[in-house]
Amino acid sequence: MLEFTAGLFVHLSPNERAWASNLSGFLRKGGYLLHTSDSLQRRFANSLAHYQVLVRLARAEMSQSIEAVWTTLLRLPPLHDKILIFQRDYLNAQSNIGHLPVQKPGEPFERPSVYLWTRCAACFGGGFWEAKVETIHSAKGPNVGKKRPRPSTSLADEGDRCEDGLHVPNSALQQCRDSFIAADENRIKASCTRFSDTGLMGLLCRHDHVLFLANMWTAGEKQFYALALIDALMKEIPCHWQVGLLYDIACQFHHALIKWKYLDVWLPRLQFATSVFHAYGHQWVCQLWYHPRKAQIWGLSDGEGCE
Ligand SMILES: [Zn+2]
Ligand SMILES: [Zn+2]
Structure with a gap:
């Protein structure tokens, strides 16, 4: 009962x-x-x-x-088909010896934290965290991590330019921002000022398992929630891991990180793309860089688990 x-x-x-x-x-x-x-x-x-x-x-x-x-x-040699049965017993017995020291907080992680492991074994379990950085690089899409020529100026207004580290001209970013603000105003109207918590923002893995949640207490979706969530994630993963982030307004977010030097310690390991349903609402120039179907690293991840 x-x-x-x-x-x-x-x-x-x-x-x-x-x-x-x-x-x-x-x-x-x-x-x-x-x-x-x-x-x-x-x-x-x-x-x-x-x-x-x-x-x-x-x-x-x-x-x-x-x-x-x-x-x-984690400290034991992995079991595989070639290990004889009696040796397996030995290995199993070894695993019962007792508690080995757990990674200390503040030390760089060589593997994802146990917390993350419990959230999604597919993402954070297994032994693949030992993969060398080169392997991870080779899995990247063709337009990631390489310097590409900037978009031709004919796409943008006269005098328009791309900020360092970005590929989308300011005029296009502004248009993306305007359309986002218009959409968000409706949401702000809908949310009620009488409640101390106005919503939840979640960080999900690509299997849509919740990794972290933040209480929202403002009327709109502010960037600091996303900053806090990403910061929490980065502290729990190995320091050689690259992270792909899908977000409704990836272009704006990426721009803000560069402009205000937010999360600058993590930035070199972050790649951005727009969640796929939102991607089509962005400017064409923006889609060239942030549409997840335009770079191989995203696979078929859509970034829409939160929706
Ligand atoms: Zn996962
Ligand atoms: Zn955009």
């Missing part, structure tokens, strides 16, 4: 009083009368709270055990 109620209270506003009085009424009809008037209410609320804490403790205990095993396994 506690499990049922805990689940129900995820879907509607928790109300133990209503639940308890309904249950007493239901029991009464069946001839089961509770003699003290508020006994169920109070005990039910307490039991539910204790139950929920217990569930959380059990989960925490479980993830701690799993983490300990992973940390140990």
Whole structure:
């Protein structure tokens, strides 16, 4: 019953009083009368709270055990078909030796953090984090990491230019920004100033698993939420990993990072593209650089998991 109620209270506003009085009424009809008037209410609320804490403790205990095993396994030679059966036993026994030191906070990560691993094993599990930087580079699309000629000036107004590190002229960026602001104004109108939290911004992996969430407390979608989320991610991944970021307004975001030197420690390892449904709303020049279907590194990732 506690499990049922805990689940129900995820879907509607928790109300133990209503639940308890309904249950007493239901029991009464069946001839089961509770003699003290508020006994169920109070005990039910307490039991539910204790139950929920217990569930959380059990989960925490479980993830701690799993983490300990992973940390140990990381130091062992990988198992493969050529290893004889008795040697496998030996390796398995080795993995039970105990806890090896976990990566200390602040040290550069050689592998993704265990937290990320628990969020998406496909992205952060396995042994591929040891891949050399060269391998990662070779997987990049043709237009990434190479200096390309800037777009011909005929695309842009006279006197228009590209900022250093960007390939899209300022005039096109301005047009992208104008259309985004127009779209965002509708959203701001829709969000209500009476609430202290106005929404959630999430950072998802390419399998649409949530990695980090930020509470939004402003009416619009501000850049600092994205900055915080990216910063959180970069601190948990190996320092040679390159990250591709799909975002509705990748062009604006990239421009802001360069202009204001935000996240400049991470910038050399970041690639940007516009989430695919939004990409077509951007200027053509912008799409040439930020449309995810125009560079191989994105595969068929669409960046629309948040939507
Ligand atoms: Zn993933
Ligand atoms: Zn754009």
